[in-house]
Amino acid sequence: MDFYSSQITNLVEQLSHLPGIGPKSAQRLAFYILNMPEEKVKLLSDAMMSAKKNVRYCKECCTYTDQELCPICANQKRNHKLIMVVENPRDLAAYEKTGKFDGVYHVLHGAISPMAGIGPNDIRLSELMVRLQGEVDEVIAATNKNLEGDTTAAYISKLVKPLGIRVSRIASGVPAGGDLEYIDEVTLYRALEGRVDM
Amino acid sequence: MDFYSSQITNLVEQLSHLPGIGPKSAQRLAFYILNMPEEKVKLLSDAMMSAKKNVRYCKECCTYTDQELCPICANQKRNHKLIMVVENPRDLAAYEKTGKFDGVYHVLHGAISPMAGIGPNDIRLSELMVRLQGEVDEVIAATNKNLEGDTTAAYISKLVKPLGIRVSRIASGVPAGGDLEYIDEVTLYRALEGRVDM
Numbered sequence: 001m002d003f004y005s006s007q008i009t010n011l012v013e014q015l016s017h018l019p020g021i022g023p024k025s026a027q028r029l030a031f032y033i034l035n036m037p038e039e040k041v042k043l044l045s046d047a048m049m050s051a052k053k054n055v056r057y058c059k060e061c062c063t064y065t066d067q068e069l070c071p072i073c074a075n076q077k078r079n080h081k082l083i084m085v086v087e088n089p090r091d092l093a094a095y096e097k098t099g100k101f102d103g104v105y106h107v108l109h110g111a112i113s114p115m116a117g118i119g120p121n122d123i124r125l126s127e128l129m130v131r132l133q134g135e136v137d138e139v140i141a142a143t144n145k146n147l148e149g150d151t152t153a154a155y156i157s158k159l160v161k162p163l164g165i166r167v168s169r170i171a172s173g174v175p176a177g178g179d180l181e182y183i184d185e186v187t188l189y190r191a192l193e194g195r196v197d198m
Numbered sequence: 199m200d201f202y203s204s205q206i207t208n209l210v211e212q213l214s215h216l217p218g219i220g221p222k223s224a225q226r227l228a229f230y231i232l233n234m235p236e237e238k239v240k241l242l243s244d245a246m247m248s249a250k251k252n253v254r255y256c257k258e259c260c261t262y263t264d265q266e267l268c269p270i271c272a273n274q275k276r277n278h279k280l281i282m283v284v285e286n287p288r289d290l291a292a293y294e295k296t297g298k299f300d301g302v303y304h305v306l307h308g309a310i311s312p313m314a315g316i317g318p319n320d321i322r323l324s325e326l327m328v329r330l331q332g333e334v335d336e337v338i339a340a341t342n343k344n345l346e347g348d349t350t351a352a353y354i355s356k357l358v359k360p361l362g363i364r365v366s367r368i369a370s371g372v373p374a375g376g377d378l379e380y381i382d383e384v385t386l387y388r389a390l391e392g393r394v395d396m
Contacts, residue, residue, distance in 0.1 A: 003268075003269055003270055003290070003291060003294040004262075004269075004287075004291070005253065005262070005263040005264040005265060005268060005269065006264065007245075007248055007249045007252055007253055007264040008249060008253060008262055008263075008264070010245050010249070011245040011246060011249040013245075014241055014242040014245040014246075015242070015245075017238070017242070018227055018230060018231075018242075019226065019227070019230050020223065020226070020227075024379070024380075025218065027288060027291065027379075028217065028218070028288065029216055029217070029218075030249070031262070031286070031287055031288060032216060032217050033216075033246055033249070033250060034249060034250060034253055034262055036250070038250050038251070040215070041246055041247060041250040042247065043212055044212040044213070044215070044216075044246065045243040045244075045246045045247050046243075047205075047208050047209040047211075047212040047213075048209060048212075048231055048239055048242065048243045049239060049240065049243050050205055051205045051206060051208070051209040051228070051231070051232060052231060052232060052234070052236055052239040053236070054205055055203065055205055055206060055232050064202075064203070064206055064229070064232055065203040065206075066203040066204065066205040066206070067203055070201075070203060071201055071202075071203065072201055088229070089202075089229055090225055090226065090229060092201070093201065093202070093225065096201040
């Protein structure tokens with residue numbers, strides 16, 4: 001890209017390191033940023049640095065927060081005896097948006113994956129075990145419904161059950177609004193196995 | 199998004215102002231940035247501010263550059279009597295990648311669009327007219343092959359022909375409605391070869 005000046009080339013390159021941003025998108029973003037008012041670029045640039053500097057793990061649930069406790073763990077109206085374990089903060093956000101869960105979360109920041117060399121010690125499982133020394137009624141394993149998520153859920157169950165705490169797993173089935181003909185066979189089979197009386 | 203801390207909410211919001219970045223992508227990018235080493239975030243953040251502060255229009259062709267002249271205008275080996283007029287710097291980049299054009303460019307930063315209220319004075323046409331007072335053999339109208347691009351090309355032709363300078367239009371090898379930056383290099387090359395006098 002020697003037809004660009006070095007600062008533009010550098011900006012395009014830095015942007016193309018972001019996930020889901022290829023060379024074309026990076027170029028489009030770069031020119032968009034060059035066209036933005038300088039104070040807007042500063043807002044964006046400052047938001048990045050300030051978030052990176054100040055955001056850390058919530059000391060309870062390990063999600064990202066700029067306080068000691070995240071807003072959910074700090075909320076005394078939530079049921080702190082019910083812990084939903086998720087793989088990452090985006091999954092926490094997805095469940096929060098349902099507005100149907102009044103417990104608290106635990107964010108693992110990953111899932112066990114022997115293929116990728118990620119073992120139980122590489123995710124936030126020991127922090128979960130520490131929390132279980134308090135008063136906890138139930139742990140819901142809400143890891144993804146794939147090999148890694150299922151493996152992690154099974155591992156959690158093996159750890160938590162001996163403590164006399166209930167462990168559950170989110171249900172498998174046909175998604176709401178889903179047309180049966182487009183659903184994969186494993187999901188259909190699991191929906192049948194998990195059928196409930198009406 | 200009150201389940202996120204304020205600095206995270208702010209970062210997600212700033213990112214979602216970028217083009218092609220919806221709320222979900224902004225969230226994904228934000229968490230990716232939080233996971234990056236601080237020095238990498240600083241590189242990205244600095245690249246934005248520094249490019250925004252130092253990049254301006256090339257005083258010849260109006261593309262973006264951090265010098266007085268862009269690398270192409272500063273290159274004495276290019277044919278400065280042959281000017282290709284494009285809508286934006288991404289289109290310039292697309293033609294440079296063909297490696298088949300040895301002339302120079304003129305970047306309009308837009309196209310005439312009565313529907314969007316963009317007239318001839320809103321794009322860099324007067325700067326082009328100033329350049330034509332020097333020695334110029336030919337102006338190639340390489341604006342997009344859509345209504346705005348064609349309108350702009352016709353307007354340029356009307357301005358330039360009376361000066362006794364040849365005006366050509368890139369051939370219709372470029373599909374109608376196509377944005378130059380997404381077209382493959384062979385098609386771009388053929389469109390250049392097959393240009394016709396206007």
